[in-house]
Amino acid sequence: MKIDWAALGSVFGVSLGVTVGLVVLYTLGISALTRRERAAAGGGSGALALTGASVCFAACAAAVAYGISLIVA
Template sequence: MHIDWAALGSVFGVSLVVTVALVGFFTLGIIGLTKRESASEGGGGAALAVTGAYACFAACAAAVAYGIYLIVA
């Protein structure tokens, strides 16, 4: 039995980076929705916060859909 350690390390590294990026995007989306509430009380900027939050959530959904595609294909 032969284990390709380089390939295993590569998969680990890529999955670690993608996981941290997805968590970061989701966190930015939550922060954007939180900023929307505070921006609506204090003046403007609510539309930009909501747009950024939805863009972050869309990036997360696209990454999950691509992962499912890779598993199924």
């Protein structure tokens, strides 16, 4: 049995990068929702923060759906 270490390292690197990217996107979404709440408490609208949070969460959902479709296919 021969292990292709280069392929294993490549899979590890890509999965680590995607995981970190998803965590960062989700964290940015939570941060944007917090900014929206602060703006609403201060009398502002926070519409831009809500839009940013929605984009971050939609990107996370799309990445998860893509991953599930890769597993199922």
